[in-house]
Amino acid sequence: MTPKHPAGSHPPHHTPAERAALGKAARSAVPRSSHSAFTPAPKRPDPVDIVEAQSATRVPELVPIRYGRMTESPFRFYRGAAAIMAADLAGTPRSGIRAQLCGDAHLLNFRLLASPERRMMFDINDFDETLPGPWEWDVKRLSASFVIAGRANGFSGKERADIVRTTVRSYREWMRRFAGLGNLPVWYTHFDEAWVRTHIAGELSARSRDRWKRTTDKARTRDSLQAFNKLTHVVDGKTLIAADPPLVVPLEDLLPDMERGA
Helix, strand or coil, X not given: CCCCCCCCCCCCCCCHHHHHHHHHHHHHHCCHXXXXXXXXCCCCCCHHHHHHXXXXXXXXXXXXXXXXXXXXXXXXXXXXXXXXXXXXXXXXCCCCCEEEECCCCCHHHEEEEECCCCCEEEEECCCCCCEEEEHHHHHHXXXXXXXXXXXXXXXXXXXXXXXXXXXXXXXXXXXXXXXXXXXXXXXXXXXXXXXXXXXCHHHCCHHHHHHHHHHHHHHHCCCHHHHHHHHEEEECCEEEECCECCCECCHHHHCCHXXXXX
16 A cells, blocks of 8 residues: 655655555555455444434424435445445455545536536536545446346346446556556546547437437536526525525524524
8 A cells, every 4th residue: 555654745656556556556455356245234223313313413394305215226325325335345346546426426416517717527516425535435326326227227236247347447448548648638637528429329229329419418408597496586685595495594584583684
């Protein structure tokens, strides 16, 4: 593993060859086969206790809404169960290589987004649970989300396995490419609409290409003006946040009466 460095100093900048050696050493200590199965801890925390502990720090009026959404389907439960999965993953093998995680890397937290230059980028759209942690956690949470979504949509066990293998293989291959690049080339690497059109569109069926076009066209309609129109209304000539309690509540409605008049 990378040796620790004094507080306030910068970590050493390794060459690609040095990084490869560190990666091989980590893989020797924690081989890929060690991730092939999950065995719950003997004293596994009760998932309900984990959810309730989170609820104790949330807005009370929103807790029933969260519970209602989580009970709609297995995938909706999975979406709200990032803390449960993190508790399970805490006891699983890890290489010791840490990254700034998404923390909730399920498939619906990725979508087409417009860059400031209005280029359509495919990227993570939710960093509510971002935290430093083992890189394996994001990959496992993403893979599990494909299994659950595939099961809900009638995919066979073989199809789900193929989807997961394709996902993790793509991750491995792209990380291998990035490892050979410098910081700036990695920073400027984008997965955008143009890349998909150049590298993937030719392999898609006509139906899939049509779905991709409809998806990108719809994504272009999502902008700040759309959100502005949805979340505000005009009262006495003034544009105000449209209240939708308990999900959207104006700040003045949360203040005691004496503070409102202050």
